[in-house]
Amino acid sequence: MTLLRVEHLTMRFGGLVAINDLSFTAERGHITALIGPNGAGKTTVFNCITGFYKPSEGRMALQFGDPAVWDEIEALTERGQRGLECRAGSLFLLERMPDFLVAQKARVARTFQNIRLFPGMTVLENLLVAQHQPLMRASGWSVLGMLGLPSYARAERAAIEKARLWLDRIGLTERADDPAGALPYGAQRELEIARAMCTDPVLLCLDEPAAGLNPSESAELARFLRTLRNEHAISILLIEHDMSVVMEISDHVIVLDHGVKIADGPPDVVRDDPKVIAAYLGVEHDEVSQVEAEVGL
Amino acid sequence: MEVFVQQLINGVTLGSIYGLIAIGYTMVFGILGMVNFAHGDVFMVSAFIALIAFLILTSWIGAGLIALALVVVLIVAMAMTALLNWAIERVAYRPLRGSFRLAPLISAIGMSIFLMNFVQVAQGPRNKSIPPLFSEVIVLFTVDGYDVTVSYKQIAIWLTTGVLLLAFWYLVSKTALGRAQRACEQDQKMAALVGINVDRTISITFVIAAALAAVAGTMYLVHYGVVSFADGFTPGVKAFTAAVLGGIGSLPGAVIGGLAIGLIETLWSAYFSSDYKDVAAFSILIVVMIFLPQGLLGRPEVEKV
Amino acid sequence: MAAEANNVASRSSLLLALRAAARTALIAFGLLLPLIAFRAVHDIRNELVLETRWPLFAAFVAIAFAGRLLWELLPRESLKIRLAAFARAPGQLLSAAAACLVLANVLRLAAKSLADTDAAIALAFTYLFAFATFAFVIGAVGAWVIRRYPAGTETGRQRRHQIGVGLRTGALGFLLVYPLMLFWLAGSQGSIKWIDNFGIQILIYVMLGWGLNIVVGLAGLLDLGYVAFYAVGAYSYALLAKSFGLSFWILLPLAGILAAFWGVLLGFPVLRLRGDYLAIVTLAFGEIIRLVLINWVDLTNGYAGISGVPRPSFFGIPFTDGPDGFAARFGLEFNAIYRTMFLYYVILVLALITAYVTMRLRRLPIGRAWEALREDEIACRALGINTTTTKLSAFAIGAMFGGFAGSFFAARQGFVSPESFTFMESAVIVAIVVLGGMGSQIGVAAAAIVIIGGTELMRELDVLKAIFGRDFDPTQYRMLLFGLAMVVIMIWKPRGLISTRTPSVFLKERKAVSGAHVREGHG
Structure with a gap:
């Protein structure tokens, strides 16, 4: 096919x-x-x-x-x-x-020859940015999110859960709250792939x-x-x-x-x-x- | 037609001044990749230095030797402004090289504010005017009682600009200094590795930029006969527009851009409304940036993925 | 032998220092000769003549020489170490603070007895030393917290968090009681200046700084024309209130919406520009708006501006001296300070709303997208983020807060003119954001207090008159020092006062991200 x-x-x-x-x-x-x-x-x-x-x-x-x-x-x-x-x-x-x-x-998701992470954001944040589209919808294009509706909180929790799943797979769970720029080179490569995978x-x-x-x-x-x-x-x-x-x-x-x-x-x-x-x-x-x-x- | 020719003459004069300032912007941008925000104020300070030098000289010697006095004034202004810009680079920009990208820009804005207020405090807030110089004019032709004229002042400005631009062009394209500058523009680290003194090259760039700004400042004083502490900002932004219009980083582009801005400004004032002449200049800046960001003579930038 | 070698070394280092000082003096000589030694003034016939100021010039050159000499000779490294050790000991800092207090009072009393006519000098000394004491106390508390609760441990982290919460609550409480406290301490005459010039004025800039922080600090788009939106807000309020008589509370949101609309309008064409180009284009937009305000005389009354702009009322009750006025309704004696206090609380609430909205937005996907944009735009696009709408939303929301602040400004002044919306204002706001530390709200607020409070304080420093003579006007040095401070702070802390970034979300613990990793965006 x-x-x-x-x-x-x-x-x-x-x-x-x-x-x-x-x-x-x-x-x-x-x-x-x-x-x-x-x-x-x-x-x-x-x-x-x-x-x-x-x-x-x-x-x-x-x-x-x-x-x-x-x-x-x-x-x-x-x-x-x-x-x-x-x-x-x-x-x-x-x-x-x-x-x-x-x-x-x-x-279509991609990675780059010279790694393009968001170095000043944490590993977890990198994976959440990848889920921007569904989270944006869940937050009602920020309006519902601003009002603090529980539906958004639920969506965010699910997104974090998904991120944690990928972090477990690449063995970076321990470093979830560290900035992506602080990771060693090999881990950055893997994180970039995991981030791409988070876009489904x-x-x-x-x-x-x-x-x-x-x-x-x-x-x-x-x-x-x-x-x-x-x-x-x-x-x-x-x-x-x-x-x-x-x-x-x-x-x-x-x-x-x-x-x-x-x-x-x-x-x-x-x-x-x-x-x-x-x-x-x-x-x-x-x-x-x-x-x-x-x-x- | 006669109005047009007259405005053309005036526009080229104004454009030469803008072009000289624009070279300073373009050179510094080329080598450091920063917009030297204080450059317009350096130009203003140079006009004040020229004013003081002129007053010192005229109180010593008679009016007959004004032409000679102006040559001395020009040289003094160039030297003093060069020293000023050297010191500015040393104090406000060099410690920030290789740091956070916004830091030099903010530092430059601070320097611009400082220079403007320094002149205001040291010389007072009033406009300073000198008696008109070389106001004799040559009538080129007359149509329906409208004289199309060119003044000696304007001829002097064109000649000086032309000669200095030639010398400057020789300096940056034919000498070892010019090669060092271009090498630093491309890659400072590599330039340092092949034995170029990067700090010195950058300092010299600032010195040259200031000397040319001082030429512009002296001419501004001679042309308008009046200068004030606030005169740095608007000509500065217009000269930057000229540099962008010509293609930032390109030296001939800066001159062409300067002439274009000068012409547009005078023609706009003549045919439309002088109230909105600055709006016109700023609008051109925006339109050029959006539709022709590489300028007339600049290299197009390809987005690297 | 060793003593001799030491002697030679110190002699040669003295020689070197002297040489460096001479060089500095020579440069100062060249720099200052034209504009300090001479002054071009207009004489009675309105012709320019030269005045000379050799003593002043000589003094400056001498200061340059002495300053450089001192700098070269001071054992800077060991001083630094000693100072750091001193600052780590809370007890020493506290005793220094106590010494400051005592010294301040002694000096105040001395100044009072020396020149009982010049109470201003005494007052200035009091401010100066109160400030020093305050700084020492803060330092001591900080040092104590750092020692008592190291960051590495679990309890330390918890305690630090609690202390942070406590500090924030304390600051908020202080802001709430600030005008009342002043009123109680200094009476209506004495306090109005402090509420207006220091309270309201600083809070306007805090709000503008927070608004611009969304664009510059979070989205990484350098906007040098932010004052345009401030102007749109101010003129919207002034014009609509004057011609339609609408109230402040209706026009406030309207002005915000109009400013946001302009933000989108101006933002749309320029968003594909990067770096300094975006900065210059936004600057040009700001200038165009100002020039249009000057030249469109029919609408804006040009340079003269619009006066008689309606002042805000207390939800319908005007602050006037009359039976329907605020004072009469509430059974108080008429006093202009009620309006000032009311304005203070309005701008405080507006600023807090700005902070709250920004804080919430940062934790929503849109805020994370802004920061991602600052970090790497191309990666954002590869993740399916529409960078155009993301940038526009940052522009629009930033502009909206600028518009709110503008309409408040118009209502507070009762007068608007293009003078208030020069490039200088944009530069000040950008400086506040960058000096504060891009993205940090606390940093931005601190920078606004230092910069605006500092320049306002310059107005108060009559003590300088005693040093430099009666005709010395400290206010004209305000912007001079402001420019200098910008340069100095940038060199001292290029990333601003608070350079760390707080993550928007965390899995186990919220660790601050070091500024070294955070990018500044290419816009």
């Missing part, structure tokens, strides 16, 4: 083509990894999907609920609408939505979650991501350079080089693709077979 369908995505900055005619899909309940050398345009893809950049061309559609709503996609594109929400399911055209609506309505996403976009972690922390992260997928039925889009993590947990790998897709498939197939190896080694791919022959592969 397809969750996200990216078609002919192109992003130009002035004369520079960062992404060129990229198409791929991400399946529901899968971990889809987006890999490629530095400057391949991976983060740009994320920024387009999450609405921070407006793509120059292309369509990005995200669907959850009943897959039958996929049939509406052409009609939706024709009508020039942002998306469709009905009881059966929802379908959104992400390129038409501003960043905060992508998170709010299409339920259907798609979680992780931008190099293992960057700066040591091997055992990376392994722990891989386990964590796998449990997220298995227990919470969440789909993950992952940018990562740590191949041990990628190969271990991905269901599907897409390889980008210079803004173009050069390979797409299950991890073990992609791993042996000469084009991919060439891209990583920075040589033309016929040279690779030559080198491989020389070393007896």
